[in-house]
Amino acid sequence: xxxxxxxxxxxxxxxxxRVVGLFSQRGYNIETLNVAPxxxxxxxxxxxxxxxxxxxxxQITKHLNRLxxxxxLVDLSEGAHIERELMLVKVRxxxxxxxxxxxxxxxxxxxxxxxxxxxYTIQVTGAADKLxxxxxxxxxAAIMEVVRSGVSGIARGEKVLSL
Amino acid sequence: MExxxxxxMIARALEDEGVEFIFGYPxxxxxxxxxALFKSCKxxxxxxxxxxxxxxxxxxxARATGKPGVVLVTSGPGATNAITGIATAYMDSIPMVVLxxxxxxxxxxxxxxxxxxxxxxxxxxxxxxxxxxxxEEIPEMIKKAFYIASSGRPGPVVVDLPKDLTNPHxxxxxxYPKKVKLRSYTPASRGHSGQIKKAASLLLAAxxxxxxxxxxxxxxxxxxxxxxxxxxLNFPVTNTLMGLGAYPGSDRQFLGMLGMHGFxxxxxxxxxxxxxxxxxxxxxxxxxxxTSKFCPGAKIIHIDIDPAAISKTVNADVPIVGPVDSVLTxxxxxxxxxxAEEPTLPDQDALGHWWKQIDEWRDHHGLWTAPxxxxxxxxxxxxxxxxxxxxxxxxxxFVTSDVGQHQMFAAQYYKxxxxxxxxxxxxxxxxxxxxxAAMGVKLAFPDADVACVTGEGSIQMNIxxxxxxxxxxxxxxxxxxxxxYLGMVKxxxxxxxDGRYSESVYEDSLPDFIKLAEAYxxxxxxVTQLSDLEEAMKEVFxxxxxxxxxxxxxxxxxxxxxxxxAPNGSMRDMWLNKTERT
Numbered sequence: 001x002x003x004x005x006x007x008x009x010x011x012x013x014x015x016x017x018r019v020v021g022l023f024s025q026r027g028y029n030i031e032t033l034n035v036a037p038x039x040x041x042x043x044x045x046x047x048x049x050x051x052x053x054x055x056x057x058x059q060i061t062k063h064l065n066r067l068x069x070x071x072x073l074v075d076l077s078e079g080a081h082i083e084r085e086l087m088l089v090k091v092r093x094x095x096x097x098x099x100x101x102x103x104x105x106x107x108x109x110x111x112x113x114x115x116x117x118x119x120y121t122i123q124v125t126g127a128a129d130k131l132x133x134x135x136x137x138x139x140x141a142a143i144m145e146v147v148r149s150g151v152s153g154i155a156r157g158e159k160v161l162s163l
Numbered sequence: 164m165e166x167x168x169x170x171x172m173i174a175r176a177l178e179d180e181g182v183e184f185i186f187g188y189p190x191x192x193x194x195x196x197x198x199a200l201f202k203s204c205k206x207x208x209x210x211x212x213x214x215x216x217x218x219x220x221x222x223x224x225a226r227a228t229g230k231p232g233v234v235l236v237t238s239g240p241g242a243t244n245a246i247t248g249i250a251t252a253y254m255d256s257i258p259m260v261v262l263x264x265x266x267x268x269x270x271x272x273x274x275x276x277x278x279x280x281x282x283x284x285x286x287x288x289x290x291x292x293x294x295x296x297x298x299e300e301i302p303e304m305i306k307k308a309f310y311i312a313s314s315g316r317p318g319p320v321v322v323d324l325p326k327d328l329t330n331p332h333x334x335x336x337x338x339y340p341k342k343v344k345l346r347s348y349t350p351a352s353r354g355h356s357g358q359i360k361k362a363a364s365l366l367l368a369a370x371x372x373x374x375x376x377x378x379x380x381x382x383x384x385x386x387x388x389x390x391x392x393x394x395x396l397n398f399p400v401t402n403t404l405m406g407l408g409a410y411p412g413s414d415r416q417f418l419g420m421l422g423m424h425g426f427x428x429x430x431x432x433x434x435x436x437x438x439x440x441x442x443x444x445x446x447x448x449x450x451x452x453x454t455s456k457f458c459p460g461a462k463i464i465h466i467d468i469d470p471a472a473i474s475k476t477v478n479a480d481v482p483i484v485g486p487v488d489s490v491l492t493x494x495x496x497x498x499x500x501x502x503a504e505e506p507t508l509p510d511q512d513a514l515g516h517w518w519k520q521i522d523e524w525r526d527h528h529g530l531w532t533a534p535x536x537x538x539x540x541x542x543x544x545x546x547x548x549x550x551x552x553x554x555x556x557x558x559x560x561f562v563t564s565d566v567g568q569h570q571m572f573a574a575q576y577y578k579x580x581x582x583x584x585x586x587x588x589x590x591x592x593x594x595x596x597x598x599x600a601a602m603g604v605k606l607a608f609p610d611a612d613v614a615c616v617t618g619e620g621s622i623q624m625n626i627x628x629x630x631x632x633x634x635x636x637x638x639x640x641x642x643x644x645x646x647x648y649l650g651m652v653k654x655x656x657x658x659x660x661d662g663r664y665s666e667s668v669y670e671d672s673l674p675d676f677i678k679l680a681e682a683y684x685x686x687x688x689x690v691t692q693l694s695d696l697e698e699a700m701k702e703v704f705x706x707x708x709x710x711x712x713x714x715x716x717x718x719x720x721x722x723x724x725x726x727x728x729a730p731n732g733s734m735r736d737m738w739l740n741k742t743e744r745t
Contacts, residue, residue: 009347010347013294013296014282014286014292014294017283017286018286021286021287025287055474058474059471059475062470062471063471065470065471066469066470066471068290068291068311068345068347068348069291069347070347071346071347163346
C-alpha cells in the first residue's frame with residue numbers, strides 16, 4: 001500500500017543523506033521525495049512516498065524515528081490529509097494540437113506557463129493520480145519532458161506536525 | 164575565561180568527560196591534537212598497531228566497564244581502518260566515541276591527500292555522527308557525542324575533525340557543558356505502565372514460561388532485576404550469545420545459551436513455551452531459525468529500549484519500550500502485588516511439570532549434565548579447553564573471543580556468573596576482535612584474569628597487537644585453539660558441501676606461535692596432550708604479569724553442536740552430533 005510519510009528534521013548537513021541512506025540500507029523503496037526548510041529555518045520538512053505492508057511501514061517509521069536528526073514524523077495516509085504534487089510538462093503543440101492541449105489543461109485546472117511557437121510548458125498541481133491522468137490525457141506522443149516535485153502533504157483539520 | 168585551541172579543547176574535553184583511555188594512532192590530520200595530548204592531557208593514550216585494533220580495544224573496554232570507549236584516528240586510511248571496529252560496536256550496541264581527523268576544511272571534496280568521506284563511509288554503522296565546522300563547537304559536540312553514544316540504545320558516534328579547526332594558534336573560549344539536550348533525541352525513560360500490567364498478568368497466567376534475555380540486559384545493567392524476577396517466579400532463563408552472564412551460568416534456573424548453537428534444553432524450552440519474556444534481545448536470525456516456525460504456541464512479551472527492535476522479525480504480543488532495568492523493576496513490583504492477592508499464581512503444578520520436562524531435556528542432551536563430545540579420540544577436545552579454563556579461573560575471568568568454533572565453545576562451556584565478563588563480537592562476527600578487546604578489558608581491570616580464546620585464523624587478523632601489549636605491559640592470556648583449519652568454515656563445508664574444503668585449510672603455512680610470541684617479547688606454551696592441559700593452564704594463569712600465548716592443539720575435526728537444522732528448521736530442530744538429529 002502507498003503511504004505518505006512526512007518527517008520534521010534538523011536542517012543540518014548530512015540529515016538528508018541519513019534518511020535516504022536508511023532506505024537503501026534496509027531495502028525500502030522511495031517512490032517520491034521532497035525536502036525544504038520550514039517556517040523555522042533550523043528545521044526541514046521531508047515528505048516521501050513509499051510502498052509497503054503495515055509491517056514494513058511500521059519498521060520504516062521506527063527506523064526513521066531512531067535517526068538522531070529526526071524530530072518528529074507522521075504517516076499522513078493514516079488519517080484525512082491533503083496531498084499535492086506540482087508537475088511541469090513540456091509538450092509539442094502545433095496546429096490543431098494547440099487548442100486541444102489548451103482545453104485539456106483547462107479541464108485539469110492547469111496553467112500554461114510558457115509558450116513557444118511549437119511548444120507549451122504546462123503547470124499542473126494536484127494529487128499524484130491526477131497528474132498521471134493528465135499525462136495520459138495529453139498523450140505520450142506530445143510529451144517532451146516531465147518534471148514532478150514529488151508529493152507534499154499536510155493533515156486535515158487541527159492536527160499539525162511541529163515541535 | 165580560558166582560551167584553548169581546537170586540539171587543546173579535545174584533550175581537555177576528554178579529561179572533563181572522565182575518559183580513562185584513548186586508543187589511537189597518529190597521522191597528518193590529527194597531529195595538532197596529538198601535540199595537545201603530549202603537552203597536557205591526563206588521559207593515557209594507548210598506541211595500537213592498526214586502527215581496527217584501536218576500535219576493538221575501546222569496544223572491549225566499553226563492554227567490560229559500561230563506559231564509552233574512545234578512539235582517535237587520522238583521516239583517510241586511519242578512518243577507514245577503524246570502520247570494521249565501528250561496525251562491530253554498532254551491531255552489538257556498544258557505546259563508543261570515535262574522533263577522526265579530516266583534511267583541512269578548504270580541501271574537503273578536492274580528493275586531497277588522505278581524504279575520505281568518513282561521515283559518508285560510516286553513516287550506516289554509527290548511531291550518529293558530526294562534522295565540526297567551527298572550532299567553538301568542539302566542546303559541545305564532544306559532549307553530545309558522549310551523551311548520544313551512551314544513552315538509550317548505546318552505539319558508536321563519529322566526530323570528524325578537519326585539521327585547520329584544531330590549529331594551535333586559533334584559540335577560543337572553552338566551556339565544557341555539564342549537560343546537553345537534543346530536541347530530536349529523547350530516549351524512552353520508562354515503560355508504559357499499562358503494558359507492564361499486561362505483561363505481569365500474562366507471566367502469572369503462564370504454564371510453560373521462559374525468559375529469553377539478551378545483550379540489552381548486560382548493556383542496560385539490568386542483571387540484578389532479571390535475577391530477582393526469575394527467582395521470584397521460578398521461571399527458566401536462557402541467555403543469548405550477547406546476554407551470557409546476565410543470568411548466572413551456574414544457577415539451576417539457567418538453561419544455557421539458545422539459538423543456532425544453543426543448548427538442547429534452551430531451544431526446546433523456547434519452542435514448547437506458552438509465554439516468552441524477551442528482555443533486551445532482538446530475535447536475531449541466529450536465535451530464531453525459521454521465523455514462521457518460531458515458538459508456535461508462545462505469547463511474546465518484548466522489553467527493549469529501542470522501539471525498532473520490537474516486532475522486527477517476530478511479532479510481540481505485549482511490546483514494552485523502555486530501559487530494561489526500570490521496566491523490570493516495575494514488573495517485579497507488580498508481580499509481587501498480584502501474587503500477594505493470589506499467592507497460587509503462577510500455576511505451581513504446571514510449573515512443576517514444566518521443570519520436570521526441562522530436566523528431562525537436560526538429562527537427554529544438556530551440555531553440562533554429561534560430556535556430549537566424543538572422548539575416545541586421541542586429541543584434546545576444544546570443549547575440554549574451555550572447561551579447563553573455567554575451572555582454572557574459577558569462572559571469574561573476563562573472556563574475550565574471536566569468531567568461529569572457538570567462540571561457540573567458549574559460549575557453551577564457560578559458565579559466566581556475572582555480566583560484562585563475556586566479551587565477543589556477536590552481531591557482526593568480527594574475526595580479529597579478541598586480542599585487542601582483551602587489551603581494553605585488561606587495562607580497565609588490571610587485577611583480573613583476562614583470557615582471549617581464539618583460533619589460528621582469527622588471531623592472525625590482529626596479531627600485531629602483541630606489540631602493543633609489549634609496550635604497555637598488558638598481560639592478557641591467549642588461548643589459541645589450534646586445529647589447522649578455519650574451523651567453522653570447515654564445519655559448514657563438512658555439513659553442506661560434502662567436505663570440499665575450499666580455502667579453509669592452512670596446510671603447513673602457519674607460524675610457530677610460540678616463537679612469534681617470543682619475537683614480540685612475550686612467552687608461549689604449547690600443549691598437545693590432554694594430561695598436560697590443566698597443569699599448563701594453571702601455570703600460565705599464575706604468571707600474573709606476563710602475556711602468555713597458549714597454543715593448544717585440538718581435534719581438527721570437531722564440530723560445534725547442537726546446531727540448528729537449516730533451512731526451514733524450527734527452534735527445536737537440531738543436529739546433536741555428526742550423525743544424530745532431533
